[in-house]
């Protein structure tokens with residue numbers, strides 16, 4: 219089975235990156251052989267919709283499971299539509315989390331874990347002023 | 357004459373200046389283009405006579421025709437479309453209505469539907485005619501709503517545009533086409549920093565501008581020094597003083613209560629008018 223893990227680096231020993239759409243690498247791991255492929259995330263700096271683009275990549279590469287830190291609502295919806303099972307809150311190295319998943323120690327989630335624009339940095343996400351209203355003008 | 361009131365950052369008193377200016381001149385229309393957080397109406401207390409929805413076209417897919425080839429999703433620069441082997445999802449809040457996906461779809465499966473992103477409110481307060489736009493909560497696209505607000509402009513009279521703070525696309529959309537831009541700042545290092553950025557943008561756009569210093573007396577002299585160096589007129593200073601702050605906190609424009617301020621705003625307006633030759 220093909221498992222995708224979001225990672226900070228391009229090897230099995232890289233730490234899991236918690237930001238799904240904005241991780242530096244997607245590591246696709248064959249759970250039987252532990253053979254892997256590291257795919258750099260082209261959408262890392264995208265202005266919006268990075269989660270959807272990442273979901274598109276994962277679905278088109280045939281991963282059945284995604285292991286990551288947090289998933290926003292749009293990406294969650296897309297991954298669910300593609301039948302990808304999602305594990306959130308993972309930490310450790312890519313190798314460790316895949317092993318743990320194989321032993322049945324990681325549970326899949328049924329809901330997104332963060333709101334939209336997570337991981338975009340203050341001021342970057344559209345509509346950020348709604349969440350951080352400026353002080354009154356006088 | 358069309359005057360935009362802008363500021364490099366939020367919370368400088370931009371709306372207060374814009375409202376007081378509008379209340380001090382005749383034959384005026386006020387367009388609140390800060391559609392993410394319109395608040396001029398909180399000071400103007402208008403009677404809203406009419407509301408109008410603002411729509412943008414977004415794609416819808418006829419799944420009967422779609423074969424999930426993924427061309428639309430590949431094309432969409434804004435990642436608004438997700439296609440898997442047997443499902444297609446469209447995220448209208450990411451769509452920029454470019455219409456491209458419908459063109460690239462080989463199966464002609466995509467058509468357009470109207471999606472509401474905001475509301476225009478029409479009202480009046482005394483002699484001031486007010487139009488303010490409101491972006492729907494969660495909608496990211498301010499620019500189409502600002503365009504809709506600006507379409508209501510009656511350029512024969514005087515127009516005051518209240519711009520969103522900052523220097524992003526919505527600000528440029530607002531300020532574009534104005535005869536003059538009033539920049540509201542405060543005399544602090546933060547105020548100066550944001551002022552400089554805004555000045556660069558306006559210089560690029562070729563729009564004449566001047567500065568109103570709000571909360572004058574706090575902070576330092578750097579804003580004044582900068583304006584002197586760059587030959588930017590300081591049009592008005594609004595001191596940090598108790599009565600003005602109190603009127604503000606009660607939602608009352610202070611020029612209505614303190615007549616000398618009405619006079620000052622009128623003078624400011626005349627000065628602008630002269631400088632742009634209108």
Ligand code: SF4
Nearest residue numbers: 422423425426428461
């Ligand atoms: S391009 Fe047309 S046919 Fe292909 S996935 Fe998109 S909607 Fe379906």
Ligand code: SF4
Nearest residue numbers: 432451452454455457
């Ligand atoms: S209209 Fe343009 S922005 Fe909207 S979904 Fe289609 S391609 Fe993307």
